[in-house]
Amino acid sequence: MFKKLYPALSLLASDLASFKRQESIFVAFNLLLLFTLVFLHHLFASFWGSPSRPLVFAALSVFVLGVLELVWVQRLSAPLRPRSLAALTWGSIMVNLGVAVLLLALTNHEDSPYFVLMLVPILEAALRFELLPVLGVVAVADLSLFFWVWRHYQIHPPVEIGEYFEAGTTSLMFVMAGVVVWLLVRGLREREQRLANNLLELERTRGRLLQEERLSAVGRLSSAIAHEIRNPVSMISSSIATAKQLSGPEREEMFEIASQEASRLVQMTTEFLSYARPHVPEPVATSVADTLSYVADACRAHVSERGIQIQASAPEDLVAQVDPGQVQQALIDLIMNAADGAVSGSAILLNAHPLNQHVCIEVENSGEPIPEQDVPLIFEPFFTTKPHGTGLGLAIARNIARAHGGDLVLSGNEPQRIRFSLTLPVSTKEVPEQKA
Template sequence: MRYGSGTARRLALGFGALVLLFAAASAVAIAGSMRIHRGLGEMKSREEGVRLSLELASAVRDQYAHQAHTIIIGDASHLGFYATSRETVLRLTRALRQAAEEPEERALVDQIEAESGRLDGIFRERIVPAVLAGERASVKLEHDRAQLVVTKIQDLTQALVERFEAKIRAFRREADVVQRRTLGFLVGLLVAAPGVAVIVSVVIGRSIATPVAQLHAGAARIAAGELDARIEVRGAPELEALARQWNATTAALREHQDRLVESEKLAGIGRLAAGVAHEINNPLGVILGYAKLLRKKADPAAAEDLAVIEEETLRAKEIVDGLLDLSRPLPAPAQPVDLRALTEDVVSRLRDARLLDGVAVSVDGGATAPGHPDKLRQVLVNLVRNAAEAAGPGGRVAVRVAAQDGTAEVAVEDSGPGIDAANRGKLFEPFFTTKPRGTGLGLAVSRAIARAHGGDLAADPGGGGGARFALRLPARAERAEA
């Protein structure tokens, strides 16, 4: 099937035209509708302001009317009605303050509130005492002053109403402009849509056809066994995501195959070790015993040769024990292990054995993981000892213990020369070593122990230029005992 023509092209053209037309028309219509909706909301807010302003003016008139009744009647019988009208004025003033959005509007509300307080002060502090005392002249004077304040409040509320109404008129004019502009955009878009749709559809067709062909070619290479092949796609985001997922899948498959090969290799070594370990250990034990016995009776020259025999016999026994560690199945983790305490104990014992002389070792953090203390101790001894040997006298080794997202990690970082990039992929292979007298089994056994615990052991470049080995274990929470 050719992806540049036929059904794929027709689908791309038709789909592209429909999507373009619908999206563009919808975007213009939605944008216009949103602007009109915002305008209507603001108009509603201003209309509410007009209503509140008119109600406030009416409430002020009621407040003044109760003042007048108090003056006419000449007693305090209307003070309760006056208090109710005053509370209404305060409530409307607070509501009007919330409706006022611009600084000029808030300034008018502030003036209304101030004048209303002034009117209340004139009535309570001057008019009421004068009425009760029968001071008609003072009553008339303060009544005239209160009347002027009421007039000012009425003028201020009218000014506020005019500002609100001006905003309403402006919003209506803007809504008409937006409506006409949106209609013009929609008409222009419908006129230009066919040509634009054709151009965009061609581009979409090319952005799909080429990536699909690249995916097809990459899949064929992978099917032929080229698991290192990567599919590089530039085009539709979905196809780029598909290519990335395909690459991730092949990488995982390649890693799985590498693990299978490693497992088969370890299984073969295990079977070999299990079959011959007993037969080898017996003569090694005899050789080691006779060498020690003869060293006690031999002259110095022969004793030196026997010491070499004893050392090499121990080395052979160490290799056999390492092979047995690879072949022995590890039961399920039995108890929670304090990784910080275990690490500090390992460092202490290595220091007592003078294997850390001249090396500064620090231990930070803390975490707990279920496992076998002795097996995990074996891993930590190997990692700390290797780091100290790499750092050398005057060097530093930093051990950081941490728990995050259900995983406990013990990271051992040294200040040594680091890991050669050419050797990084071989570090955990049995019998691979860069040490003159290494067996090449330490890291292989350590990783096998980590994986038997459900975790892993990884090597990375350190932050200070050295090497960083990280032991990661599942950190399951401990259950409280009943």
């Protein structure tokens, strides 16, 4: 029945960490139990008699061997093979049973306390073996106990039947302890196996979902690229076709439209490539204040046409470990995005501060907040609510941030206060001096 409920399982401590933990617990428990029993034997010498020299020597030898085994276990650097683990476990069980019988004999008393030492090998077998070997270890412990009672009364008659009854009661306790622990351990082991199987299935499901998501993303990307390219190509085609039928200024106007759409197509494909094949960053210690100042100067002329100012501020000693060119590109994309949503006559705030071993750069503008339904989509490629642009600016900026080990998030979305936060790794190095 037990075999049907709890199928055969291999030794539990199959990995190094589990073996070291289990073996250390058993050795430490055995040493503590041995020390306690010898101490009690000495404390109640009036009942059991004083521990003899052979008993003390045997207990001390076992204690030293246990300490050496504990040190050996802690220094193990590779897991044992299953056969070696089984041999070690059986050797430990047999030695502990033999030590218990030896100390029983050296006590020379019908009520020796050292029979408790047999509990350790029983528990060890229950933890690591199948039911049949566990019952075998319990049987050896029980027979050893009865043998000691029989042997004692062979030397010191007459026989006391009550001692056999006590030995039987102790044997029954050994059986219960071994079987109950075995059942509990096997139940935990089965639950662990089920959890491992569930985790494996979850990993497989996750892999399938990721694969499907990648395929879906490729489909969306292809569709978006085709849609974005189709419009300028269509405009170029229609403009050239119309120009063939016209002359003079009207023909030149059609060619100008075709030229503008071709330029837009070049810019669009450049952004596509920047998103699809981002360059690996080459981080160097970079002054954040200098970077913000450069970006503000580069964008100031463009945003000033809309009546918008740029205010940049950062601590002079704040240094980031980044690729300057890529970070400048990300910040320019953020400022252009902020300028599109800013109110005329307002200012775009560009500031930086240290944040938990990172540099946090914030780009803030006034204007209407981003609609709640659009917030989850703003970093998606090709998503845009503007009549112009490809919708790749924020996606490229976030890719740059993540390539540096940071991130880009929408940290504020309130009326008249829209804020994006770009986190980048801080640098402990000094900014290299520029060559003259």
